[in-house]
Amino acid sequence: xxxxxxxxxxxxxxxxxxxxxxxxxxxxxxxxxxxxxxxxxxxxxxxxxxxxxxxxxxxxxxxxxxxxxxxxxxxxxxxxxxxxxxxxxxxxxxxxxxxxxxxxxxxxxxxxxxxxxxxxxxxxxxxxxxxxxxxxxxxxxxxxxxxxxxxxxxxxxxxxxxxxxxxxxxxxxxxxxxxxxxxxxxxxxxxxxxxxxxxxxxxxxxxxxxxxxxxxxxxxxxxxxxxxxxxxxxxxxxxxxxxxxxxxxxxxxxxxxxxxxxxxxxxxxxxxxxxxxxxxxxxxxxxxxxxxxxxxxxxxxxxxxxxxxxxxxxxxx
Amino acid sequence: xxxxxxxxxxxxxxxxxxxxxxxxxxxxxxxxxxxxxxxxxxxxxxxxxxxxxxxxxxxxxxxxxxxxxxxxxxxxxxxxxxxxxxxxxxxxxxxxxxxxxxxxxxxxxxxxxxxxxxxxxxxxxxxxxxxxxxxxxxxxxxxxxxxxxxxxxxxxxxxxxxxxxxxxxxxxxxxxxxxxxxxxxxxxxxxxxxxxxxxxxxxxxxxxxxxxxxxxxxxxxxxxxxxxxxxxxxxxxxxxxxxxxxxxxxxxxxxx
Numbered sequence: 001x002x003x004x005x006x007x008x009x010x011x012x013x014x015x016x017x018x019x020x021x022x023x024x025x026x027x028x029x030x031x032x033x034x035x036x037x038x039x040x041x042x043x044x045x046x047x048x049x050x051x052x053x054x055x056x057x058x059x060x061x062x063x064x065x066x067x068x069x070x071x072x073x074x075x076x077x078x079x080x081x082x083x084x085x086x087x088x089x090x091x092x093x094x095x096x097x098x099x100x101x102x103x104x105x106x107x108x109x110x111x112x113x114x115x116x117x118x119x120x121x122x123x124x125x126x127x128x129x130x131x132x133x134x135x136x137x138x139x140x141x142x143x144x145x146x147x148x149x150x151x152x153x154x155x156x157x158x159x160x161x162x163x164x165x166x167x168x169x170x171x172x173x174x175x176x177x178x179x180x181x182x183x184x185x186x187x188x189x190x191x192x193x194x195x196x197x198x199x200x201x202x203x204x205x206x207x208x209x210x211x212x213x214x215x216x217x218x219x220x221x222x223x224x225x226x227x228x229x230x231x232x233x234x235x236x237x238x239x240x241x242x243x244x245x246x247x248x249x250x251x252x253x254x255x256x257x258x259x260x261x262x263x264x265x266x267x268x269x270x271x272x273x274x275x276x277x278x279x280x281x282x283x284x285x286x287x288x289x290x291x292x293x294x295x296x297x298x299x300x301x302x303x304x305x306x307x308x309x310x311x312x313x314x315x316x317x
Numbered sequence: 318x319x320x321x322x323x324x325x326x327x328x329x330x331x332x333x334x335x336x337x338x339x340x341x342x343x344x345x346x347x348x349x350x351x352x353x354x355x356x357x358x359x360x361x362x363x364x365x366x367x368x369x370x371x372x373x374x375x376x377x378x379x380x381x382x383x384x385x386x387x388x389x390x391x392x393x394x395x396x397x398x399x400x401x402x403x404x405x406x407x408x409x410x411x412x413x414x415x416x417x418x419x420x421x422x423x424x425x426x427x428x429x430x431x432x433x434x435x436x437x438x439x440x441x442x443x444x445x446x447x448x449x450x451x452x453x454x455x456x457x458x459x460x461x462x463x464x465x466x467x468x469x470x471x472x473x474x475x476x477x478x479x480x481x482x483x484x485x486x487x488x489x490x491x492x493x494x495x496x497x498x499x500x501x502x503x504x505x506x507x508x509x510x511x512x513x514x515x516x517x518x519x520x521x522x523x524x525x526x527x528x529x530x531x532x533x534x535x536x537x538x539x540x541x542x543x544x545x546x547x548x549x550x551x552x553x554x555x556x557x558x559x560x561x562x563x564x565x566x567x568x569x570x571x572x573x
Binding site: 008009012013014015045046047048049050073075078079080210214215226230231232233235252256257260271272275276278 | 355360
């Protein structure tokens with residue numbers, strides 16, 4: 001659905017003249033649509049995204065990604081690290097605020113809404129994967145293995161002869177990505193079709209923080225824009241706008257209708273939230289605990305079972 | 318079987334209006350019928366379709382589903398004679414089974430989960446390119462399939478009347494000479510009653526799809542991942558029949 005579909009419906013139901021409105025101006029409709037979109041996404045968390053970032057030595061707190069409404073999960077060096085509460089940290093380590101070491105969990109307790117803190121504080125700054133700069137001057141067909149970043153010496157270029165002679169890439173090594181490409185510990189490939197020589201290598205520190213988050217919707221600005229919520233729930237924005245316009249003071253103020261549309265909006269919002277929380281058929285969730293698997297699901301990263309009290313704790317939202 | 322124009326006539330009859338009503342245009346009623354179709358499918362999950370998708374080696378996140386997707390129902394590979402079956406779980410289940418799953422690659426990943434509402438995540442990436450065959454639940458393609466007066470909604474005939482009920486309710490909400498909220502609510506109630514019937518129909522249909530894809534309507538999570546020995550129990554401690562028997566619908570032949 002596009003924005004135009006919604007605006008048409010709003011004017012049809014409200015009964016104002018779109019070209020010469022008495023009360024409901026189009027700019028106001030767009031403002032309300034954007035308000036509704038933020039509210040819907042904030043509560044329902046229907047669209048997720050992920051990015052990778054680095055950690056900085058001795059830095060405990062980090063910002064969310066720019067386009068994040070909130071975090072869902074963090075993975076440090078590919079390993080899942082759980083969200084915890086301040087209570088849990090206090091019970092585990094009195095000096096958790098200053099403790100340095102390997103990162104094992106994170107918290108949002110006591111922080112601004114768009115920040116999170118790591119426990120323990122990283123000792124070393126991590127960096128993005130190695131970036132090779134390749135001299136593309138054609139050379140003898142040496143090949144690079146994809147299993148690790150060694151160099152295969154194979155003068156005739158036959159790929160089935162494997163002989164790793166150099167497990168650390170160095171300036172001057174020859175590379176070819178014709179068949180294998182360069183794989184740096186599973187992170188990055190270089191797909192230069194021509195043979196070449198490595199001319200420089202960045203610092204080889206490759207531990208990254210993988211962040212999953214709920215994505216902030218792009219604002220609606222023109223009528224041909226796609227609505228960034230699933231088709232089935234796009235009408236929720238119409239209900240939101242009508243709720244707000246009937247609620248405001250004016251000739252058409254109608255608290256009964258405002259209440260009706262508010263109810264419709266809330267029902268749709270809740271329905272979207274439930275769907276986003278458990279997007280797969282529910283029978284599986286019912287069966288899993290019965291078969292000895294962990295009880296699940298954890299709907300949000302902000303929920304956890306407190307190991308001290310055994311209670312489910314909901315963190316900041 | 319009702320076409321869009323027949324449904325529109327039904328809406329007009331419901332409101333006891335002239336053949337060409339004064340307060341509502343045909344375009345407007347068409348809008349409401351589209352909304353009825355979309356909302357009914359959303360509420361019931363009655364519309365499902367087949368979808369094939371190429372998956373690259375090492376690809377954990379699949380995001381090229383149709384925009385109309387509500388949720389994936391079942392998945393398997395089309396990979397020569399060896400069919401790999403994938404079962405739906407919540408993403409946190411995958412993470413609990415293997416906290417390092419993002420690094421895993423396997424010949425036969427066993428699980429998938431919804432990731433947000435438009436993406437799907439695998440518990441391990443495939444170690445080779447494959448074609449995945451999906452059965453997905455969707456909302457209707459209004460622009461492509463319900464865009465003319467001769468279009469017919471792709472839901473069973475007995476539920477077409479629900480669309481007319483919903484659209485009638487929406488017509489009564491129009492604020493031209495003052496909306497008639499009481500009448501609108503009466504028609505929405507009628508729509509909800511019919512939707513409840515559609516949900517029952519959908520359950521049977523989804524069970525049938527699961528049975529066709531998985532050979533059993535309610536596939537078990539442990540059955541899906543047992544082959545990978547993720548718990549380290551292997552053949553030493555296979556799940557017992559009596560254990561599964563406690564869960565209705567798990568054993569073939571037991572009532573769901």
